[in-house]
Amino acid sequence: MKRAPDRNLFNEVVELYYQPLYRFALSLSKREDQASDLTQETFRTFAQHGGELRDKGKVKSWLFTTLYREFLRLYKRSKRLDHYEPAVLEAQLGGSIQSDARRKHDAHLAVEALESVDEIFRAPLSLFYIEDLTYKEIADVLDLPMGTVMSRLSRGKAQLRDAFLNSAKNNSDA
Amino acid sequence: MKIEEAIELLDTPIGDCDAELRAQADRIVKEEPVALAELDRRHKVDFRIRGAFASIAVPADLKTNCLSVYDRLVDSAGKTADNNRNFLIRPWMYAAAAAIAIMLLIQVTSPDFDQDTRSASSIVPGVSHAGVGNLLNDLGRQFGSFGNYHHQPGGIAEAASFFENKNAPVSNFLTANFFDIVPDGCRILDIQGYRVSMVCLRTEPFMHLFIVPKEALGGEALTRPIESEVNAVSFLAWTDGDQLLILATRSGTCEDLRRHAAFASVQ
Numbered sequence: 001m002k003r004a005p006d007r008n009l010f011n012e013v014v015e016l017y018y019q020p021l022y023r024f025a026l027s028l029s030k031r032e033d034q035a036s037d038l039t040q041e042t043f044r045t046f047a048q049h050g051g052e053l054r055d056k057g058k059v060k061s062w063l064f065t066t067l068y069r070e071f072l073r074l075y076k077r078s079k080r081l082d083h084y085e086p087a088v089l090e091a092q093l094g095g096s097i098q099s100d101a102r103r104k105h106d107a108h109l110a111v112e113a114l115e116s117v118d119e120i121f122r123a124p125l126s127l128f129y130i131e132d133l134t135y136k137e138i139a140d141v142l143d144l145p146m147g148t149v150m151s152r153l154s155r156g157k158a159q160l161r162d163a164f165l166n167s168a169k170n171n172s173d174a
Numbered sequence: 175m176k177i178e179e180a181i182e183l184l185d186t187p188i189g190d191c192d193a194e195l196r197a198q199a200d201r202i203v204k205e206e207p208v209a210l211a212e213l214d215r216r217h218k219v220d221f222r223i224r225g226a227f228a229s230i231a232v233p234a235d236l237k238t239n240c241l242s243v244y245d246r247l248v249d250s251a252g253k254t255a256d257n258n259r260n261f262l263i264r265p266w267m268y269a270a271a272a273a274i275a276i277m278l279l280i281q282v283t284s285p286d287f288d289q290d291t292r293s294a295s296s297i298v299p300g301v302s303h304a305g306v307g308n309l310l311n312d313l314g315r316q317f318g319s320f321g322n323y324h325h326q327p328g329g330i331a332e333a334a335s336f337f338e339n340k341n342a343p344v345s346n347f348l349t350a351n352f353f354d355i356v357p358d359g360c361r362i363l364d365i366q367g368y369r370v371s372m373v374c375l376r377t378e379p380f381m382h383l384f385i386v387p388k389e390a391l392g393g394e395a396l397t398r399p400i401e402s403e404v405n406a407v408s409f410l411a412w413t414d415g416d417q418l419l420i421l422a423t424r425s426g427t428c429e430d431l432r433r434h435a436a437f438a439s440v441q
């Protein structure tokens with residue numbers, strides 16, 4: 001705990017970011033339980049190492065970067081099938097969004113639209129729409145060149161807008 | 175600048191674009207009602223999408239759980255400090271552990287360290303070694319189908335308490351050497367009729383530590399650590415006090431296990 005932030009800062013950061021982090025995690029993992037775990041794991045890492053951050057203005061990028069890396073690590077590990085039951089894995093890798101995540105109509109539309117977008121666009125789009133990160137911040141979080149982020153966002157936004165409007169239309173027709 | 179370029183430029187997040195270029199794009203769009211309408215349409219859709227994402231329900235207990243992470247870490251660090259203090263109060267235990275650590279380190283790094291990648295039971299002669307071989311074969315065969323975790327602790331101290339409360343074997347090796355690792359989860363297994371504690375460690379590579387009562391070897395201690403690979407799972411096994419400890423990984427190598435065991439033992 002030597003490099004831990006002080007308690008007040010930790011609480012403040014949780015208050016500010018637990019919701020957008022959870023939503024970002026859900027957009028990546030598509031599972032509520034994993035999204036919760038990823039969010040808590042991110043704050044655990046922050047509790048351990050957050051005190052090392054010299055520039056407090058970078059806390060937001062740091063949190064999203066940490067969560068994204070943890071997701072990639074878990075995703076790679078889950079592919080190795082090393083400790084889960086087949087049924088759990090099936091749900092984890094092939095399952096769709098759990099029904100609880102679709103409690104709200106608009107939330108459902110957003111998630112459904114995001115799922116229909118090409119995979120490489122999803123993470124930058126989530127960061128852009130969920131937390132309004134700038135291109136530079138998104139590039140830092142995803143460890144991509146800014147030009148790549150700009151290009152992916154430009155094409156991804158067009159896809160997402162179309163998908164969202166189509167989903168909205170289909171749902172209202174149904 | 176073309177109209178399409180101007181629209182794309184104004185569609186970017188503020189702050190990432192040169193102010194002069196943005197002003198130029200702004201002028202162009204204002205002079206073109208179609209471009210203005212397109213930009214307006216995009217912004218309206220974006221506003222709806224943002225609102226939609228913001229309406230994704232967040233679990234009611236998530237904030238409390240996130241806040242409690244800090245307490246759990248403080249608690250875990252405190253317990254570890256207590257353990258370390260207790261350890262120092264009993265010098266004979268410290269000396270014994272140091273001797274075991276040095277022995278393990280020497281044996282692990284010595285050229286005649288048991289090593290084979292064919293099968294465990296075929297390379298370890300003698301009753302006690304055959305016992306280890308059978309255990310490793312069983313673990314290798316079952317690897318990946320142990321079932322869901324019984325408990326997902328917030329720290330190693332909590333994992334040790336869980337095993338202790340369930341009368342399952344627990345080892346100082348775990349609490350003293352992986353104190354800063356958050357376990358992925360714990361499960362108590364029944365292997366050959368013995369209660370075996372399994373803790374999955376978020377190390378690099380991801381590892382499983384099995385704590386087996388030494389009775390499974392007929393009470394005999396191993397004279398040297400055994401390294402083996404069964405069913406694509408790498409194993410490192412050694413005895414420590416009344417227990418047989420087995421580190422395993424599917425994503426790493428025996429060398430990774432040696433590194434963790436040696437590193438851990440000399441702390």
